[in-house]
Amino acid sequence: MSGSRVPAAEFEVEEVLRAAHSAIGEQREASVDMLQVLAPDGTMAGGLTAEIDGEMIDFSPYLAATDAAHLCSLYRDMFLIRRFDQESTALQRQGQLALWVPLTGQEAAQIGSGRALQPQDYAFPTYREHGVALTRGVEPAEILRLFRGVTNGGWDPRERNFHLYTLVLAAQSLHAVGYAMGIQRDQLADPSLPEAASVAYFGDGASSEGDIHESMVFAASFNAPVVFFCQNNQWAISVPAAVQTRVPLARRAEGYGFPGVRVDGNDVVAVEAVTRWALDHARSGKGPVLIEAYTYRMSAHTTADDPTKYRLSGDEQEWQPRDPLVRLEAHLRTQGLADDAFFDELTAEARSMATALRDAVLSMTVPDMESRFASVYAEPHPLVQEELRFFQQYEAGFVDEGKHD
Amino acid sequence: MATMTIAKAINEGLRASLTQDPRTLLMGEDIGELGGVYRVTDGLKRDFGAMRVVDSPLAESGIIGTAIGLALRGYRPVCEIQFDGFVFPGFNQITTQLAKLRTRSDGMLSAPVVIRIPYGGGIGSVEHHSESPEALFAHTAGLRIITPSNPQDAYWMIQQAVSCEDPVIVFEPKRRYWLKGEVDTSAPAGDPFSAHVLRAGTDATIVAYGPLVPVALAAAAAAEEDGRSVEVIDLRSISPIDFDTVTESVTRTGRLIVAHEAPTFGGIGGEIAARISERAFLSLEAPVIRVGGFHMPYPVARVEEHYLPDIDRILEALDRAFAY
Ligand SMILES: Cc1ncc(C[n+]2csc(CCOP(=O)(O)OP(=O)(O)O)c2C)c(N)n1
Numbered sequence: 134m135s136g137s138r139v140p141a142a143e144f145e146v147e148e149v150l151r152a153a154h155s156a157i158g159e160q161r162e163a164s165v166d167m168l169q170v171l172a173p174d175g176t177m178a179g180g181l182t183a184e185i186d187g188e189m190i191d192f193s194p195y196l197a198a199t200d201a202a203h204l205c206s207l208y209r210d211m212f213l214i215r216r217f218d219q220e221s222t223a224l225q226r227q228g229q230l231a232l233w234v235p236l237t238g239q240e241a242a243q244i245g246s247g248r249a250l251q252p253q254d255y256a257f258p259t260y261r262e263h264g265v266a267l268t269r270g271v272e273p274a275e276i277l278r279l280f281r282g283v284t285n286g287g288w289d290p291r292e293r294n295f296h297l298y299t300l301v302l303a304a305q306s307l308h309a310v311g312y313a314m315g316i317q318r319d320q321l322a323d324p325s326l327p328e329a330a331s332v333a334y335f336g337d338g339a340s341s342e343g344d345i346h347e348s349m350v351f352a353a354s355f356n357a358p359v360v361f362f363c364q365n366n367q368w369a370i371s372v373p374a375a376v377q378t379r380v381p382l383a384r385r386a387e388g389y390g391f392p393g394v395r396v397d398g399n400d401v402v403a404v405e406a407v408t409r410w411a412l413d414h415a416r417s418g419k420g421p422v423l424i425e426a427y428t429y430r431m432s433a434h435t436t437a438d439d440p441t442k443y444r445l446s447g448d449e450q451e452w453q454p455r456d457p458l459v460r461l462e463a464h465l466r467t468q469g470l471a472d473d474a475f476f477d478e479l480t481a482e483a484r485s486m487a488t489a490l491r492d493a494v495l496s497m498t499v500p501d502m503e504s505r506f507a508s509v510y511a512e513p514h515p516l517v518q519e520e521l522r523f524f525q526q527y528e529a530g531f532v533d534e535g536k537h538d
Numbered sequence: 539m540a541t542m543t544i545a546k547a548i549n550e551g552l553r554a555s556l557t558q559d560p561r562t563l564l565m566g567e568d569i570g571e572l573g574g575v576y577r578v579t580d581g582l583k584r585d586f587g588a589m590r591v592v593d594s595p596l597a598e599s600g601i602i603g604t605a606i607g608l609a610l611r612g613y614r615p616v617c618e619i620q621f622d623g624f625v626f627p628g629f630n631q632i633t634t635q636l637a638k639l640r641t642r643s644d645g646m647l648s649a650p651v652v653i654r655i656p657y658g659g660g661i662g663s664v665e666h667h668s669e670s671p672e673a674l675f676a677h678t679a680g681l682r683i684i685t686p687s688n689p690q691d692a693y694w695m696i697q698q699a700v701s702c703e704d705p706v707i708v709f710e711p712k713r714r715y716w717l718k719g720e721v722d723t724s725a726p727a728g729d730p731f732s733a734h735v736l737r738a739g740t741d742a743t744i745v746a747y748g749p750l751v752p753v754a755l756a757a758a759a760a761a762e763e764d765g766r767s768v769e770v771i772d773l774r775s776i777s778p779i780d781f782d783t784v785t786e787s788v789t790r791t792g793r794l795i796v797a798h799e800a801p802t803f804g805g806i807g808g809e810i811a812a813r814i815s816e817r818a819f820l821s822l823e824a825p826v827i828r829v830g831g832f833h834m835p836y837p838v839a840r841v842e843e844h845y846l847p848d849i850d851r852i853l854e855a856l857d858r859a860f861a862y
Contacts, residue, residue, distance in 0.1 A: 285642040296610075297642055301634045307600060308635070311607020311615075318589065318613070322560075331607075343627075347600035354595050500644075508645035509679050511703035515731075516778045517679075 165381040167427055168192065168407055169397040173455045175463025181406060185392045192403075195410040197248070199402065201470040207248065207401050208461050208471070209479055211240035214264045215458065216483035217273050218432075220490050221280070225436045229494055230280040234261045238399070238431030241457030242364045244268060245404025246332070246426070249412060252294065253329040255316075257309040260298040261364075262334050269295035273486065274493035283497050302335070303342035306361065309333035310348045313357035313415070328416035330358040338369020340385070341377045349389040349421070358415040360408065361386075361423040364398060366430035371443040386423035398428030399457040429455070539722050545578050545715040547689035548654075550723070551696035552579065552616065556586050559614060562700055565592040565601055566618030566654075575620055576656055576715055598628035605651045606636055614650050614700055622657040622709075623666025629674075636705045637680030652699045653707045657685075658749045658799050659846055660713035662839040669836050670800035672709050676777040676809075683776040684730055685709040687751035689719040691774060698730040709776070711749035733780035735787065739769035742793035742856055745784055745810060747773035750797045750847060757852035766856065776806055784810065785817045792823035793859040797847050802830035824862035827855045 166183040177199070181192040197203055218235050225233035236243065243264025250256060256265055266276055271288045278287040279298060286297045299305040313331040320326050339345060340363055352359050363382055367374050378385070386393025392414070396407040404426055411422035429452040433440050465471040506521040542550065555562045564579055570593035573580030583591035594601050598619060605615035619625045625632070632653065639649040659668030676683055682704050686692040692710075699706035736751070737758050746754035751772045758768040769787050773779065788794045794814055796807035811826035829847045837845050 284644055285638075286644050286646070289646055290610075290643065291646070299635075301630065304603065304631065304635050307603020307631065308607035308610060310600075311604030311609075312611050313607070314604060315608045315611025315613050318563075319611070321589070344599055344603060344631075347595070347597040347603065350595045350597060351600045351604050504644070505641070508641045508643075510682075511640060511645075511648050511650075514682075514778055515780075515782075 162381055165383050165395050167395045167397055168403050169400050170196070170403040170406065171400045171460055171464060173399075173460050175460050175467055177402070177464060181403065183394060185394060186387065190392075190410075192406050192410050195406045195413065196402065197405050197409065201465075204402075204461065204465060205471050205475060207244060207405070208458070208465060210244040210248070210264070210267060211401065211458050211461070212479050213483055213486060214240055214244065214267050216487055217263060217267075217490065220487040221277060222432075222436060224277070224491065224494055225280070230277060231282050232280055233436045234280075235430075235432035235435070236261050236263050238429045238452070238456070239364055239366055240264055241401035241461075242398035242404055242426035242428045245401040246362055246408040246424070249405050249408035250332065251327075251329070251412070253327045254412060254416075255294045255296070255309075255312055255329070255331045256334065257296045257305040257312070257331060258298055258334045259302065259305065259336060259339065260300055261336075262298075265334065266295060269293045271295055273490050274497075277490070277494050278497060281494055281497050283499055302339040303344035303348075306333040306335055306339075306348040307344050307351070310352045310355075310357050310359050313352070313359035313421075314355055316358055317355070328358075330360055330412050330415035332360045332362050332412075334362050334364065336369060337363065337365040337367065337374040337377055337382060338372065340382055349386070349391075349423070352421040353389045353391055356418070356420040358418070359421045360411045360415050361421065362408070363423065363425045364428055365425050366398075366428050367448075368430055368434065368444075370434045370438060371440075381425065383423060383425035389421075389423075391421045391423065393423040393425065395425045395427055398426030399455045399460070401457055401461060428457075431456075539720050541718055542689050542721050543716050543718050544686065544689050544692045544710070545576055547692040547719075547721050548578050548696050548710065549580060549582070550721070551693045552582060552700075553585070554723075555614075555616070555697050555700040556582065556590055559700075561612060562614045562616065563590045563592060563608070564616045564618065565594045565605060567594060567596055567601075567620050569593060569618050574618055576712065578654070578656075578710075578715070579618065598624060598626075599631050602628040602631040602636065602651070602653065606631065606639065606649060609649050609651050610647065614652075616652040616654065616700060619653060619655045621667045622655055622669040622671055625653075625655055625671065632675065632681070632705075632707075633678045637678045639680075640704070641680060648703045649705045650700075650703050651705045652696075653705070654696075655707060655709050656712035656715070657709045658711050658713060659836060659842050660749065662842070664839070665836070668839075668842065670709075670798065670831070672776050673800055673805045675707055676806060680705065681777060682706045682731065683709065684774060685711065685748035685776060686774065687711060687714065687748055687772050688717065689721045690725070693721045693723065694725075694727040695730045695774070698727060702730075709748060713749050714752070717752070731775040731778055731780065733774055733783040734772045735769060735783065736772050737768070737770040739767040739791060741767045741791055742795065742859055743769045743771060743784070743787045743791045744795045744797060744852060744856075745771045745773055746797045747776060747806075749799060753847065753849060754797055754852060757849045757856070760849055760853060761856055766860070768856065779806075779810065779813075781810075781813050781817065784814060788814055788818045789821045792821055793856075794822070794826045795829060795852060795855045795859060796826065797829040797852055797855075799831055799846060801833050802828040803833050805830055824859040827859055829855045
């Protein structure tokens, strides 16, 4: 007999799954503290504690300065990177970029964590970490070289201690752990070196990849000074986070034996504090930390994506008031830490940055094929040399043809 | 001059690399106390410590991925993959990350990671312990692939792999680990990416590598009894391939047999046949003939002798080449 338990139609399966997910979800979501300092209405709370592995941890010593200068500089970074995002989206729409990966909504998670890093720390991004790139001194135009199709890199990773973007999800998390193992060894050999850590950035979708599991196992086994920074923006293209995990992502760390913290990813002040704590923890030899920055991808996944096909509009309305820029602006204004002149100047600065960005993109030089042949191997390679010679002769044939015309 | 097995020669080569450069480190499953399932790293942890000879978690992607991170920090990791069939969980890290690091960084970053893989059949083992996946890696630009066939080469080639700025995969012929030979630790090392003519001949050329080199030599000896003078080339490097040495030989002998354990379809033999057809077409007396595995997953051990190319299969190929 075919069982009556078999759902009659496909939509029923979806419904059953959805109900199960949300029941489990609500229960589990409540089981993890979310750290927040700056509330959506712009008020700033005092305490900053959370229970991790049964222990109350006070993060407040890790709060960076909360004076006007510091908060204004955080706001400035967030504002500029959002403007950069808008300009890049426009450039893609105009056919100047092959693809764009927007970060709108995730400014606080990126600027807050990026600003917590010290120069000797090393960050391994996925492909959306434009805000982190900004804090590492990568020029905005350098980021667009990849999306313009003139390179797969764009900057010198060693100069900025900011690795190249990685399009294969989660692959870089292992590189971050290996790099951290290298830091560990360097320090054993030379204790006078400054303490350092690496940071692996990845998303809620990537958290399902095997490499994330393997990197957490390696990090724990070797007590590597690495911080896993997961931006849970609720979506992996069209798939919600509930399909990736039944427990809040921060709690996964427990299974690997190191602390996991969930922070309000739209609160730049809290993100900075928690990341400073985590980096300090890692650098001082206490081992890895997982941070889950709870945030929301307000824009499409990429310019090739259509969120209207899968996203509920209520969702967006719910997240709109939690906008990371709006809340810091509210705080700066109500506390009298910034005036109209500050915001006006910033708007003007962003406008000229956008103009410069556009000019830079349009004037990007296309690499010659010779340079492609040259970067396959470090040492001479006969096959590459042979094919390069063929290519040059072939191209030269066209030049001759032109002359005869 | 000392006599040692291939396994011991690799062990001595690794020892030399670990001694010369404190940034060299070994990582893999069971390579510490146990010395690896083939004992290739025997005694190295005892002598260099757990920081230099690292028993890693059981995770191939993890081994290769963290090795890439260590290389970015200036280290020279040598990874051991326990068996050929188990490299696939790490395939992604090798092909999408390791092989491309240099290109993706426009030449700014190097990835001097070595991956050692015991490969090939003939040991009567269970599935996933006898495969020859070299072509899957050779197809990927950015990697270098070598395979020693004797202790002298094994001793030097592993050290040359460690000092190479590019990622190198060393396919180690596991059924020859116990093959003994003389090792001159003071001889100049030579180019690891060049082929060696092991036996001179005038009528045909056999190209082989790794585990099939002794088989090719034996076939050439048997052919001599039939009055055929057969040249034998040990390819040694699968990527790049030393086509100059092969072309030069075929130009003289006019006939080419390529022998390897991997399936012939889409394999290295096809690549060699195509290149030699382009380079020496007018010298060829016969089509290039491939001898290799069949288009099937590596078969169960009880029938592997029928799968593995042996002397007779190479002689049969020679007969066909001479029949033209
Ligand atoms: C290994 C791999 N599989 C699939 C993809 C295609 N892909 C690109 S982005 C994406 C979703 C990623 O979601 P998440 O990790 O949450 O990061 P987000 O883009 O939301 O920041 C997918 C499936 C990929 N890049 N890599």
